[in-house]
Amino acid sequence: MKQKLRKQHQPWPQKKWLPLLILLMLGVAMVLALPAAATEVKPVYALVNCRLVPVSSPPIEKGTIIVRDGLIEALGPADKITVPADAEVIEAGGLTVYPGLISAHTNLFLETREQEQPQTAEDFLGAYTQAATPQQFPELQVFKEIKPKKQTVEAWHRAGVTTVVVAPNRGIFQGQSVVLNLNGDQPNSMVLKQPWALHVNFTTERGGVYPSSLMGTVAFIRQKFYDASHYALHQKKYQSSPRFLKRPEYDPFLEALVPFVVDKRPVVFQCNNQEDIKRALRLIEEFKLNAVLTGCNEAWRAAEHLKKARVPLLVALDFRPPNASIYNQQGEAVRKKAEAEIYPANAATLLKENITFALTSFGLSESSFARNLQAAIKAGLEPQAALRALTVEPARILGLDRQLGTLEPGKIANLILTRGDLFGEKTKVVRVLVDGILFNYEEKGQ
Amino acid sequence: MFSRIICFKKYLPLSFLLILLLTTWLLSPAEARTDTENSGPGSALQAIVNVRIVPVVGQEIPSGTILVENGKIKALGANLEIPAGARIIEARGLTAYPGMIDGYSSLGLVEISGVSATVDNRETGRINPQVKAIEALKYDSMHIPIARANGIVAAVVAPSGGLIAGQSTLVKLDGWTNREMVIKESLALVVELPGIRGGRRGFMGMGTQQAAVSTDRALAELKELFHRARMYEIRREQAAKNLLLPRPDFDETSHCLLPVVRGELPVIFSVQADKDILQTIRFVQEEKIKAIFYGVHQGYKVAGEIKKAGIPCLIGSLYDQPPVWEDGYDSLFMNPVLLNQAGVKIAFSSSSSSAAKDLPYHAAKAAAFGLDRLEALKAVTIYPAEIFGVDKLMGSLEAGKQANIVLADGDLLELGTRIEKVFIEGREVDLSNRYTELLEKFRKREKEK
Amino acid sequence: MKNLTRLPIFILLLVIMLAGSASWLLAAGNLLIKNATILPVTGPPITGGDVLVTNGIIKQIGRNLTAPPGTRIIEAQGKYLIPGIIDTHTHLALSGTNEGTEAITPEVNMAEVINPDDPAIFTxxxxxxxxxxxxxxxxxxxxxxxxxxxxxxxxxxxxxxxxxxxxxxxxxxxxxxxxxxxxxxxxxxxxxxxxxxxxxxxxxxxxxxxxxxxxxxxxxxxxxxxxxxxxxxxxxxxxxxxxxxxxxxxxxxxxxxxxxxxxxxxxxxxxxxxxxxxxxxxxxxxxxxxxxxxxxxxxxxxxxxxxxxxxxxxxxxxxxxxxxxxxxxxxxxxxxxxxxxxxxxxxxxxxxxxxxxxxxxxxxxxxxxxxxxxxxxxxxxGSIEVGKQADLALFNEHPMSAYTRCDLTIIEGEVYFDRQQVIKEREEAARKGGN
Missing domain, CATH: 3.20.20.140 (Metal-dependent hydrolases)
Structure with missing residues (x-):
């Protein structure tokens, strides 16, 4: 086993077909260099002697799972699965295989923008007199903004995450998100769904431009949704006959909204506190949107509403009480206690209330994500449910449940191999497969 | 120049004399001032008869007489003989109280707070020991007659802003010029230490640089300034004795801090948090200066220490939120109650100009939360007089004191009570004010029909 | 040290906040307030008066009223009962006060930005x-x-x-x-x-x-x-x-x-x-x-x-x-x-x-x-009348006196503020903190 391990590059995927590759590249080098992945034939892997947690069915204590062409070919008890002749056998005794985790809301790979509070009058004037920040860009494709980095990908692999939604993070109508498989750093090969959803936030950016308040933001969103449906109707009527009608003026803003308002593609509302949840639900009801709520770390406080609404939830494992919250208004001791005891119980409460949800790492570093996940479980979230909330549930919400979320033949080979139970404190993710590409995180000497 | 400053204790007999001289001089052209038509000059003999007397110090007299002469209370009692020729003021149904003293206000410095042209209480910069409230005091402020009509006869007027805001003054609420109002031209230097809520009220809701200064740093800075002033004095003295020694250049700040470091001029520290109060007590003791605390929002938490240090407290406005939620919703109301119970000398303040008239209501609010009603009354009369070293002149109804008398149709601190007459140093003052004048003006419209 | 002694107060406050509302709910808007000086506002004062509240509504006003067993009884001897005070102009319990960027913004609605966590509600x-x-x-x-x-x-x-x-x-x-x-x-x-x-x-x-x-x-x-x-x-x-x-x-x-x-x-x-x-x-x-x-x-x-x-x-x-x-x-x-x-x-x-x-x-x-x-x-x-919602406040002195203090505030028959309770809990916390 040790020999096999040593063969693999650490931790980046091994280029097994390096000689062939070199030849190929030499052949075309004078014209252009092809990306390596494009010509790579992925190896067949057989992970043997491992514990399998398919999520969709009971765990298999001693099993084998075959991965071919980036997909799961077969899995089952060791004695029922024949290892194909062309498979590279990976001895995985003592390891558990789970479907890769999905974090359905992140801001990975985006340039961070400093949003410091101005401290002095001069700073404030400076910030105020800057060119007004646009509050809205629904047409923005975040895919075009991302710059994947190897280190980031690896860091999240170690937290068990293989699939992420990258959402834009500025303004009210923030733009459209993308679903990525963390299989490397080439955006085009990473895309699972582009675009996925329109993201809407109730928070405005600084600057004296309308809307500059929450109340203005709600009105602004409503007006734009009305405008978009009118815009679509106007175009339709005009196409049927321009008689008596002015030609609708082209409006890229509204144009971008139409698929979400009229054709009901998904709209994700970021809910920073309990009231945002109710605000979003009112909008969803008013405009009959196909919507998802994200953030929602105060979802337990709006449980009654959520039970009725049956809107999918992306619950961030962020336990910091929101600014408006009572837990933030009664002094540091109350705030700390709330962060340590009350907010971690959010997911457990939702589970008790039979509200289905996916968990996300939104707003968190990979280490606090792992830590908070354990805290949520400690606060009463059943591990089974936690696992579902990071696999099948997000896959379903993303409309990718045929591709992702469980260990089943035919699904994308996003797997994580852990030493110990996934949610154990000392558990380490030692291998990750994304789209069948193997990443090794086994530390030396282990 | 500093001989003009009237200070505590050391110069008390002198100041007493000065004030007496000053007041007799002021009172001579009495008819030119705010007397009502039928009132005699303050020097005339007057008898307020059939009046319930609450002298604040001493027993209440259910019905009695107060004799006023030469601006002072000549005698008071149940069965006084009324001398012939006295002007009789029938006061049946009324109660006589000593006039109230506002422990901290901006009367005469702030007229319309939103219009900077009418605001004179806040100098730029952080260190301003040289500015004096008395020198900007608008004696004909529209807020003064309103406060007076509520039974307030004297007030501390304090500058504000920065670390050293300037010199406060103690004035009576009557006079044709600012100088005529003076009781103590320079009462105390005002030092504003950082508050508990820090930069909440900064520039358009943003934090301010001032908020970044901690009380430690503010006190360290003061220590440095005081040290500099002391060294300045020594070096100047030595240079005066020995002409060969170089003489330090004139330093305005040190110059103006001399009365403070000599222990002549007290310092009013605006200080709120318990730990800041403790630090400030240490500072006061180390520096051997005279101190009065103002604001003291969390004073109740360290009441014992304040009592031990013997520092009196001017309670800040009760029209405020608790500084932090954890203190409890009623902490500002309970604060004077607990300080008083611990034996700390307290006085209430309006902390305002446009709401200076509300002074009695702050006291009553504390009474609503458990402060003994007589103590509440004392904390707007005799206690501030004691704190400011003028209790020989005012603060209670006693023979020999200034005739600062308020005749009220009910409890002095009660909201609905109407003040019928106010005497300041024996003179009945005009109770008409902007409120009554405007009301009368527009009532005419109704009458025209 | 000081922080340590205060910690239980915070915890207690938290408990009050979470459990408090629930326990108040148990009262379910049924109350009998006894022996108060009632200032109904729309009628003459009643001394030694009782008010019976059923399901949040004022059911009876009078003297010597009785309540069904289990009803919470509030003894108000020497106190003044008035209708709950109504403030016709505030900006509290909102996330934001102005949309001030444009000269007219009638499209915005305060109902959209209510913040029930604003401590000003308790104030x-x-x-x-x-x-x-x-x-x-x-x-x-x-x-x-x-x-x-x-x-x-x-x-x-x-x-x-x-x-x-x-x-x-x-x-x-x-x-x-x-x-x-x-x-x-x-x-x-x-x-x-x-x-x-x-x-x-x-x-x-x-x-x-x-x-x-x-x-x-x-x-x-x-x-x-x-x-x-x-x-x-x-x-x-x-x-x-x-x-x-x-x-x-x-x-x-x-x-x-x-x-x-x-x-x-x-x-x-x-x-x-x-x-x-x-x-x-x-x-x-x-x-x-x-x-x-x-x-x-x-x-x-x-x-x-x-x-x-x-x-x-x-x-x-x-x-x-x-x-x-x-x-x-x-x-x-x-x-x-x-x-x-x-x-x-x-x-x-x-x-x-x-x-x-x-x-x-x-x-x-x-x-x-x-x-x-x-x-x-x-x-x-707005007044204490049979059939109206039992929004009430109890004062220790006449409410128009400077010496008065609010001791109890009731909305639809449920006690939302109780000074005695606040004091009791504060003392308990202090006692626990002292140990």
Whole structure:
């Protein structure tokens, strides 16, 4: 086993077909260099002697799972699965295989923008007199903004995450998100769904431009949704006959909204506190949107509403009480206690209330994500449910449940191999497969 | 120049004399001032008869007489003989109280707070020991007659802003010029230490640089300034004795801090948090200066220490939120109650100009939360007089004191009570004010029909 | 060390907050208050009186009442029971006060931004306040739609909203909308309007627009309902800003107008006549005493401070007699706080009116039944009457006395503030902290 391990590059995927590759590249080098992945034939892997947690069915204590062409070919008890002749056998005794985790809301790979509070009058004037920040860009494709980095990908692999939604993070109508498989750093090969959803936030950016308040933001969103449906109707009527009608003026803003308002593609509302949840639900009801709520770390406080609404939830494992919250208004001791005891119980409460949800790492570093996940479980979230909330549930919400979320033949080979139970404190993710590409995180000497 | 400053204790007999001289001089052209038509000059003999007397110090007299002469209370009692020729003021149904003293206000410095042209209480910069409230005091402020009509006869007027805001003054609420109002031209230097809520009220809701200064740093800075002033004095003295020694250049700040470091001029520290109060007590003791605390929002938490240090407290406005939620919703109301119970000398303040008239209501609010009603009354009369070293002149109804008398149709601190007459140093003052004048003006419209 | 001893207090507060509301709910709005001096506001005082509350409604008022077993009994010997205080002008329990970027923003709605976690709700309760009109600020000529809330601390936002109240729209005139007390930031032009003329012109312009908007929809409806509507008939664009103003013109909304000086108010009355909209009340109305005839003729009330004045030029003639004199002239007057601090001593503010000419009864009305009338909820609250909601406050002295203190605040028969309870819990926490 040790020999096999040593063969693999650490931790980046091994280029097994390096000689062939070199030849190929030499052949075309004078014209252009092809990306390596494009010509790579992925190896067949057989992970043997491992514990399998398919999520969709009971765990298999001693099993084998075959991965071919980036997909799961077969899995089952060791004695029922024949290892194909062309498979590279990976001895995985003592390891558990789970479907890769999905974090359905992140801001990975985006340039961070400093949003410091101005401290002095001069700073404030400076910030105020800057060119007004646009509050809205629904047409923005975040895919075009991302710059994947190897280190980031690896860091999240170690937290068990293989699939992420990258959402834009500025303004009210923030733009459209993308679903990525963390299989490397080439955006085009990473895309699972582009675009996925329109993201809407109730928070405005600084600057004296309308809307500059929450109340203005709600009105602004409503007006734009009305405008978009009118815009679509106007175009339709005009196409049927321009008689008596002015030609609708082209409006890229509204144009971008139409698929979400009229054709009901998904709209994700970021809910920073309990009231945002109710605000979003009112909008969803008013405009009959196909919507998802994200953030929602105060979802337990709006449980009654959520039970009725049956809107999918992306619950961030962020336990910091929101600014408006009572837990933030009664002094540091109350705030700390709330962060340590009350907010971690959010997911457990939702589970008790039979509200289905996916968990996300939104707003968190990979280490606090792992830590908070354990805290949520400690606060009463059943591990089974936690696992579902990071696999099948997000896959379903993303409309990718045929591709992702469980260990089943035919699904994308996003797997994580852990030493110990996934949610154990000392558990380490030692291998990750994304789209069948193997990443090794086994530390030396282990 | 500093001989003009009237200070505590050391110069008390002198100041007493000065004030007496000053007041007799002021009172001579009495008819030119705010007397009502039928009132005699303050020097005339007057008898307020059939009046319930609450002298604040001493027993209440259910019905009695107060004799006023030469601006002072000549005698008071149940069965006084009324001398012939006295002007009789029938006061049946009324109660006589000593006039109230506002422990901290901006009367005469702030007229319309939103219009900077009418605001004179806040100098730029952080260190301003040289500015004096008395020198900007608008004696004909529209807020003064309103406060007076509520039974307030004297007030501390304090500058504000920065670390050293300037010199406060103690004035009576009557006079044709600012100088005529003076009781103590320079009462105390005002030092504003950082508050508990820090930069909440900064520039358009943003934090301010001032908020970044901690009380430690503010006190360290003061220590440095005081040290500099002391060294300045020594070096100047030595240079005066020995002409060969170089003489330090004139330093305005040190110059103006001399009365403070000599222990002549007290310092009013605006200080709120318990730990800041403790630090400030240490500072006061180390520096051997005279101190009065103002604001003291969390004073109740360290009441014992304040009592031990013997520092009196001017309670800040009760029209405020608790500084932090954890203190409890009623902490500002309970604060004077607990300080008083611990034996700390307290006085209430309006902390305002446009709401200076509300002074009695702050006291009553504390009474609503458990402060003994007589103590509440004392904390707007005799206690501030004691704190400011003028209790020989005012603060209670006693023979020999200034005739600062308020005749009220009910409890002095009660909201609905109407003040019928106010005497300041024996003179009945005009109770008409902007409120009554405007009301009368527009009532005419109704009458025209 | 100090922090350590205080920790249990925080924990306790937390427990009160979480468990407190639940335990109060157990009372389920059933109470018997005994032996109080009842000031019903709309009737003569009753000494030694009892009030029986069933399911949040006042069932019986009298002496020696009995309650079904299990009903919580509150002994109120020597105390004063009054209707819950109503504050007709606040900005509390909101996430944000102004959408101040544009001169008119009637499309915004305070009901969208309620924050039930605002500690000001508890502050209000501690002063016997059970209901507030919480409003858009005065940054612009036409602000937003306001909302009336009950101070049900610990309850979710939707349980706070009083749906029966008049829907109202905030207008503002004078110095705030002129931005005359604001330092102009470099590089920013002064916003229109900069004068009172401009403010009025904007209101007129927008109401004319709203009229056009209504006409446009009428034209569309007529076409749509005609015999042969064109196939490609397009409805007008829905404009939320004009929708709100159209509702004002339709009489569905009441204007609540922030105004200080007499001319502003006279001119706003004229605008109301010109466009036929209803005015709920003038806010602040510092110079109302100068135009009582006009107010009476128009039947418009005022919601004012008792004596907070001289903070800006237009408040420099704001005399403390305003509320009393207007009341005496027959104008409907309420006293407001406009502050998350003053709200807890609104009874003191009303009490001051006694000095300026009102009886204590008249003064108390200004923060109870008058306020209820101005908000259109006087059928439900504002006085202690059988059939009304049991929004009540218990004071240890006459509520118009300076020496009084609120001890208990009740909304719909549920105790939301109990001073004794607060003290008890504080002492317990201190005891635990001492160990």
């Amino acid at each position: 209000a309760l501690s002063g016997g306040v059970t209901m507030v009109h919480t409003m858009h600020g005065s940054a612009n000529v036409i602000g937003g739609v306001n909302v009336v809330l009950k101070m049900k601390w610990g309850q979710p936002s939707e349980k706070l909203v009083v749906r029966e109240a008049y829907p109202t729209l905030k207008f503002a005139l004078g110095e705030n909308v002129k931005q005359s007390n604001r330092t102009l930031l470099p590089g920013r032009p002064q916003r229109y309007p900069a004068t009172r003329m401009g403010a009025n012109a904007i209101i007129r312009r927008e109401l004319l627009r709203a009229r056009d908007y209504l006409a446009e929809w009428d034209r569309y409806e007529k076409l749509r309902n005609s015999k042969n509507p064109p196939e490609n008939l397009l409805p007008p664009k829905k404009d939320l800003r004009l929708e709100t103003l159209a509702d004002l013109l339709r009489g569905k909304l009441y204007a609540r107008c922030h105004a200080y000086v007499a001319t502003e108010m006279v001119e706003f009355l004229n605008l109301a006549k010109e466009f036929g909209f209803k005015i709920g009340a003038f806010e602040h109305a510092w110079e109302a005493y100068k135009i009582t005839d006009e107010l009476l003729a128009a039947g418009v009330g005022i919601s004012v401070f008792i004596d907070s004045w001289a903070y800006k030029m237009e408040a420099a003639e704001g005399i403390a007699y305003n509320a009393s004199y207007c009341t005496q002239r027959g104008v409907l007057v309420s006293i407001n706080s406009d502050s998350s601090e003053r709200v807890r001593r609104l009874f003191n503010e009303a009490g001051k009116a006694v000095k300026y000419g009102l009886t204590p009864d008249e003064a108390l009305k200004m923060v109870t039944i008058n306020a209820a009338r101005q908000l259109g909820v006087d059928r439900l609250v």
